Amino acid sequence: MAASSFLQYPHFTSKPRSSSHVKPTPHFLLIKASSSDNPSNATASSPTPATYKGCNIREEARRHSLTHPQPDNNFSAKYVPFNAGPTCSESYSLDEIVYRSQSGGLLDVQHDMSALKAFPGSYWRSLFDSRVGKTTWPYGSGVWSKKEWVLPEISSDDIVSAFEGNSNLFWAERFGKQFLNMNELWVKHCGISHTGSFKDLGMTVLVSQVNRLRKMNKPVVGVGCASTGDTSAALSAYCASAGIPSIVFLPANKISMAQLVQPIANGAFVLSIDTDFDGCMQLIREVTAELPIYLANSLNSLRLEGQKTAAIEILQQFDWEVPDWVIVPGGNLGNIYAFYKGFHMCKELGLVDRIPRLVCAQAANANPLYLYYKSGWKDFKPVKANSTFASAIQIGDPVSIDRAVYALQNSNGIVEEATEEELMDAMAQADSTGMFICPHTGVALTALIKLRDSGVIGPTDRTVVEGT
Numbered sequence: 001m002a003a004s005s006f007l008q009y010p011h012f013t014s015k016p017r018s019s020s021h022v023k024p025t026p027h028f029l030l031i032k033a034s035s036s037d038n039p040s041n042a043t044a045s046s047p048t049p050a051t052y053k054g055c056n057i058r059e060e061a062r063r064h065s066l067t068h069p070q071p072d073n074n075f076s077a078k079y080v081p082f083n084a085g086p087t088c089s090e091s092y093s094l095d096e097i098v099y100r101s102q103s104g105g106l107l108d109v110q111h112d113m114s115a116l117k118a119f120p121g122s123y124w125r126s127l128f129d130s131r132v133g134k135t136t137w138p139y140g141s142g143v144w145s146k147k148e149w150v151l152p153e154i155s156s157d158d159i160v161s162a163f164e165g166n167s168n169l170f171w172a173e174r175f176g177k178q179f180l181n182m183n184e185l186w187v188k189h190c191g192i193s194h195t196g197s198f199k200d201l202g203m204t205v206l207v208s209q210v211n212r213l214r215k216m217n218k219p220v221v222g223v224g225c226a227s228t229g230d231t232s233a234a235l236s237a238y239c240a241s242a243g244i245p246s247i248v249f250l251p252a253n254k255i256s257m258a259q260l261v262q263p264i265a266n267g268a269f270v271l272s273i274d275t276d277f278d279g280c281m282q283l284i285r286e287v288t289a290e291l292p293i294y295l296a297n298s299l300n301s302l303r304l305e306g307q308k309t310a311a312i313e314i315l316q317q318f319d320w321e322v323p324d325w326v327i328v329p330g331g332n333l334g335n336i337y338a339f340y341k342g343f344h345m346c347k348e349l350g351l352v353d354r355i356p357r358l359v360c361a362q363a364a365n366a367n368p369l370y371l372y373y374k375s376g377w378k379d380f381k382p383v384k385a386n387s388t389f390a391s392a393i394q395i396g397d398p399v400s401i402d403r404a405v406y407a408l409q410n411s412n413g414i415v416e417e418a419t420e421e422e423l424m425d426a427m428a429q430a431d432s433t434g435m436f437i438c439p440h441t442g443v444a445l446t447a448l449i450k451l452r453d454s455g456v457i458g459p460t461d462r463t464v465v466e467g468t
């Protein structure tokens with residue numbers, strides 16, 4: 001299909017739809033950014049979803065901020081080439097539509113660290129702790145409770161949030177003791193989220209920024225992604241919440257029915273393409289380079305700003321004590337870098353004094369990072385990803401390979417792999433102790449089992465496995 005023909009699809013009008021066109025759906029309750037806080041804008045057919053004593057929570061937040069002042073917003077962030085040296089002067093405003101550096105490399109969101117450092121670590125710890133479990137807009141979200149470190153310049157009115165984050169850090173006591181002879185095993189359940197995916201953490205940031213860009217009349221007619229199921233579920237839900245068209249490229253017959261239903265129900269333009277995820281990723285990169293469709297995959301570094309908050313949350317949930325190990329399943333490899341970035345910011349800004357060692361776990365059927373690691377980081381080759389029960393990480397040519405290597409090299413990290421048999425055994429063992437985990441978490445648990453067996457992870461090491 002020619003790229004331009006996407007624009008003929010009725011979803012893709014060049015004019016942003018006003019929020020009055022958004023019909024609330026009975027399937028979910030998202031707190032939607034509106035163009036105004038004026039309660040009189042709420043009509044009978046679109047009731048304000050969250051009310052408190054007759055006012056919406058934005059109004060309430062505004063009143064609250066008068067009595068509980070938030071830090072002065074002198075904070076800012078910009079895009080810079082990923083891992084550029086101190087002499088590099090290339091940078092872009094976050095209001096520009098750019099995914100790659102001049103040399104074609106990855107970008108990173110760089111915060112004004114000197115402005116953030118004006119406040120001591122104890123200040124940030126107390127501020128973040130004070131926002132947990134509240135409905136104050138937008139800080140009730142685990143992502144936006146760290147707004148100053150995420151997208152400091154966005155207006156709270158532009159934020160599209162489902163109050164994602166603040167996920168359970170589960171003490172896997174029985175599994176740890178019975179199968180691993182360890183007491184300090186924890187599972188960070190990032191997948192217990194609005195759409196059932198940790199991608200919500202990144203998507204609230206990306207779609208909020210798109211909402212802002214559209215209000216600035218930037219040329220964004222819709223948002224698109226390639227997906228193995230989770231990114232498309234998150235993208236379509238957040239876009240539907242904000243009344244923004246979305247388009248998702250899915251590899252045909254490789255998405256579970258449960259996840260295929262999500263973008264369809266959310267009204268996304270769903271394309272099932274006769275290729276694998278890597279083929280879909282290539283296609284969406286070409287389409288978003290040519291058309292005013294904003295790229296929502298983790299190649300877009302905005303996503304990682306939201307996902308990094310899971311790492312900050314882990315520290316917060318341990319009362320700012322640092323675990324020894326954090327194990328993350330890896331596919332397109334944005335998330336392992338997001339974790340590194342969250343931990344590293346906490347160290348740099350004085351909230352903690354060290355970072356955990358990171359482990360990235362891949363399915364043996366889709367293991368390009370593992371092979372690269374085993375070569376001593378000498379020889380990266382994309383692979384043809386074979387089918388795996390961990391279908392969301394069936395990815396052979398990860399876009400964030402450079403970010404992942406950086407994260408692992410700077411955290412004394414390790415890469416492990418899991419065969420199909422190993423990941424299924426790990427799942428069965430975990431489930432037999434009352435957990436109910438997905439195959440991707442099974443891949444991460446397999447990495448843990450192997451590292452315990454070899455003695456690399458000790459019996460008293462505090463270890464967190466990310467459930468996605």
Ligand SMILES: Cc1ncc(COP(=O)(O)O)c(C=O)c1O
Pocket residue numbers: 228230231298329330331332333334335336392393440468
């Ligand atoms: C359920 C699930 N777990 C883990 C991952 C891996 O995350 P990443 O692609 O950031 O490496 C993905 C996506 O790839 C996923 O959908």
Ligand SMILES: N[C@@H](CCOP(=O)(O)O)C(=O)O
Pocket residue numbers: 199225226227228229230231232296297298299331332334392393
């Ligand atoms: N597993 C992912 C693959 C795409 O990852 P992304 O983080 O780059 O969007 C999915 O759910 O689609």
